[in-house]
Amino acid sequence: MDKTDPLKMIHNIPQPAFEQYLTDVLAKDSNVDIRRGVSFISLRQDGFQAVITTVEERTTGHQFQIRSKYLIACDGARSKVRTGLGIGSDGEDSYETMMTIHFNANLRPIVGNRVGMLHWIADPLASGFIIAYDLSGNSVLISNFDATKQPVESWNQELCRQTVTSAIGKDIPFDVLSYRPWVLSRKVARFYRQGNVFLAGDAAHSFPPTGGLGLNSGLGDVHNLAYKIALVLQGKASERLLDSYDEERRQVAIVNSIQSVKNGKQIFGLLKTLGIGEDAVRARRNLYASLGDPDKKREIDEGIEAQREHFDNLALHIGYVYGDKSIPPHASKYVPSFAVGARLPHAWIRLLRQQSSTKPNLAPVDVSYVDEFSADDIQLRQHSTLDLCDIDKFTLLGNLDSVPGVKSYRLGRDFEVVGPGADGWLASSGLDKAGGLLVRPDQHILMVLDATNTAKDVEIVLDKYLGRSH
Ligand SMILES: Cc1cc2nc3c(=O)[nH]c(=O)nc-3n(C[C@H](O)[C@H](O)[C@H](O)COP(=O)(O)OP(=O)(O)OC[C@H]3O[C@@H](n4cnc5c(N)ncnc54)[C@H](O)[C@@H]3O)c2cc1C
Known part of the structure; x- marks a missing residue:
C-alpha cells in the first residue's frame, strides 16, 4: 500500500487477480497439471476404487478419460457433475x-x-x-x-x-x-459426497453475493477436505474420515446462505424505505422527501443498522464451530472459541527457538504499512498462533513434549504469546494452567488438554479421529 496516498481503500483483491495468483502458484508445482479449454462430460465410479471421468478438449472435440481415486467437483453453481449425479439442493429456486x-x-x-x-x-x-x-x-x-x-x-x-x-x-x-x-438464489446440495466424488465451492452451495460469503465458503470446503483426502491416500486415516466433510461443511453453507438472503432482503427493504422505485423523477423526489421526514428517520436508521451483519460478518467467516448446529445470534459478533471444532483463535506470538523442526513454514507478517504502529508494535506482529499449524500436520500447542506424528510447540520454550490480548488468550486456551490444544491441519481444534493429559491421551484422540485401531 502506498503510504503517501491519503485516499486509502481497504484491502481488496479482484477475483480475476486472485485466480491468476493461484494459477501462477500452482503452475510452479510439479504435482499439478493445469489443462485449459477442457470440459467435463461425464463420470462413472468403479465402486470405491476409482472415478473414471470423460472430458473433452473444446477446440478439437477430442475426448479422453482420466482415472483417479477421487474427484472434487468445483465446477460452479450450475455444476454438471452435481446434476449428473442427481444430487438435489435445498433452498429457494429463484429470488431476483x-x-x-x-x-x-x-x-x-x-x-x-x-x-x-x-x-x-x-x-x-x-x-x-x-x-x-x-x-x-x-x-x-x-x-x-x-x-x-x-x-x-x-x-x-x-x-x-x-x-x-x-x-x-x-x-x-x-x-x-x-x-x-x-x-439471486440460495442453494445447498443435499449431500456433498457420493462415493469417491465430492462437491466443493459453488458446485455445493450458491447464494446471493450480499455478504461476500461465497468464495470463503468454497475455500473453507477444500481446506477441510484436502488434508483428509491426503491422510487417507497416505494410509494414515480410514476412509470414514471423509464422511466428516459433509457433516462439517454443509452446516456452514446453510448458515451462510440464510444470512446472504437475509442481507439481500434487508438492503432492498432499505431502498424501498427510502422510496426508490418507478420512474427517476418520482424516485428522486421520494428519496429526498424520505430523508427529510422525521417519522421515516427511525425506520431508515434501523434499516442502515440492519446492514451491519451484511458488511461485518467475521462470526460467519471464522466463528463457526464444527459439530455445533446452532445459528450464530449475530453475524458481526465474533467471539473467539477454544471449544473442540472451533478455529484456533489468533494471537500474536514470538518465536523463541528457530529450529527447523519448530519453524513455521510461513514468512513473517509485515504490518509496517499501518501508520499508527510504532517499530515495537510492528515487531510484535510478525507471527500468529495460526502460523504454527502446517497444512499437512497435526499441531500441539502447550506443555507436552512429543507425540508421535504431531508437531509440538512448547509454551515458554518454542514460543510465547505477546501483544495486548496475550493474557486473555492464554487464560481462555488453558495454556496458562499447563493445558494445551491439539489442532488439525485445517486449524480447527481437535482436543483441549488440561494439565493431567499425557501424550498417550493425545494419541487415543488422534487414533479415534483418524479411525485407526490401536
Ligand atoms: C456478482 C457477484 C459478486 C460476488 N462477490 C463476492 C464477494 O465479494 N466475496 C465472495 O466471497 N464471493 C463473491 N461472489 C461469489 C464467488 O464469486 C463464488 O462463490 C466463487 O467464484 C465460487 O468459486 P468456484 O470455484 O466454486 O466456482 P466458479 O468461480 O463458478 O468456477 C467454476 C469453474 O468451473 C468451470 N466449469 C463449469 N462447468 C464446467 C465443465 N462442464 N467442465 C469444465 N469446467 C467447467 C467454469 O468455467 C469455472 O472456471 C460473488 C458472485 C457474484 C455472481
Whole structure:
C-alpha cells in the first residue's frame, strides 16, 4: 500500500487477480497439471476404487478419460457433475435476477475522497451497486433490474452502456468488458459426497453475493477436505474420515446462505424505505422527501443498522464451530472459541527457538504499512498462533513434549504469546494452567488438554479421529 496516498481503500483483491495468483502458484508445482479449454462430460465410479471421468478438449472435440481415486467437483453453481449425479439442493429456486456489468471507467474524479469499494446506487435507472475493485479502471456494476420491463434476452452492449452511465451519474469514457445475468438464489446440495466424488465451492452451495460469503465458503470446503483426502491416500486415516466433510461443511453453507438472503432482503427493504422505485423523477423526489421526514428517520436508521451483519460478518467467516448446529445470534459478533471444532483463535506470538523442526513454514507478517504502529508494535506482529499449524500436520500447542506424528510447540520454550490480548488468550486456551490444544491441519481444534493429559491421551484422540485401531 502506498503510504503517501491519503485516499486509502481497504484491502481488496479482484477475483480475476486472485485466480491468476493461484494459477501462477500452482503452475510452479510439479504435482499439478493445469489443462485449459477442457470440459467435463461425464463420470462413472468403479465402486470405491476409482472415478473414471470423460472430458473433452473444446477446440478439437477430442475426448479422453482420466482415472483417479477421487474427484472434487468445483465446477460452479450450475455444476454438471452435481446434476449428473442427481444430487438435489435445498433452498429457494429463484429470488431476483441481477445483471453484472464489468467495465473500466476511471471513477476517481467521480467519487473524490469517498474512496469506498462498494457504492450503492439509489437510482431506479441503475438501482444496485458498484464494486470498485480498482477505482482507476476496473469495476463491476451489479444492476438490480426489472426483468418484466427488461427481459434478460433484451440486454446488449448499448443497454449496458446506458445502465453504467446512469449508475455513474456522468457521461465519462469507459468500455463494457462483459455482462452476465445471474439469479439471486440460495442453494445447498443435499449431500456433498457420493462415493469417491465430492462437491466443493459453488458446485455445493450458491447464494446471493450480499455478504461476500461465497468464495470463503468454497475455500473453507477444500481446506477441510484436502488434508483428509491426503491422510487417507497416505494410509494414515480410514476412509470414514471423509464422511466428516459433509457433516462439517454443509452446516456452514446453510448458515451462510440464510444470512446472504437475509442481507439481500434487508438492503432492498432499505431502498424501498427510502422510496426508490418507478420512474427517476418520482424516485428522486421520494428519496429526498424520505430523508427529510422525521417519522421515516427511525425506520431508515434501523434499516442502515440492519446492514451491519451484511458488511461485518467475521462470526460467519471464522466463528463457526464444527459439530455445533446452532445459528450464530449475530453475524458481526465474533467471539473467539477454544471449544473442540472451533478455529484456533489468533494471537500474536514470538518465536523463541528457530529450529527447523519448530519453524513455521510461513514468512513473517509485515504490518509496517499501518501508520499508527510504532517499530515495537510492528515487531510484535510478525507471527500468529495460526502460523504454527502446517497444512499437512497435526499441531500441539502447550506443555507436552512429543507425540508421535504431531508437531509440538512448547509454551515458554518454542514460543510465547505477546501483544495486548496475550493474557486473555492464554487464560481462555488453558495454556496458562499447563493445558494445551491439539489442532488439525485445517486449524480447527481437535482436543483441549488440561494439565493431567499425557501424550498417550493425545494419541487415543488422534487414533479415534483418524479411525485407526490401536
Ligand atoms: C456478482 C457477484 C459478486 C460476488 N462477490 C463476492 C464477494 O465479494 N466475496 C465472495 O466471497 N464471493 C463473491 N461472489 C461469489 C464467488 O464469486 C463464488 O462463490 C466463487 O467464484 C465460487 O468459486 P468456484 O470455484 O466454486 O466456482 P466458479 O468461480 O463458478 O468456477 C467454476 C469453474 O468451473 C468451470 N466449469 C463449469 N462447468 C464446467 C465443465 N462442464 N467442465 C469444465 N469446467 C467447467 C467454469 O468455467 C469455472 O472456471 C460473488 C458472485 C457474484 C455472481
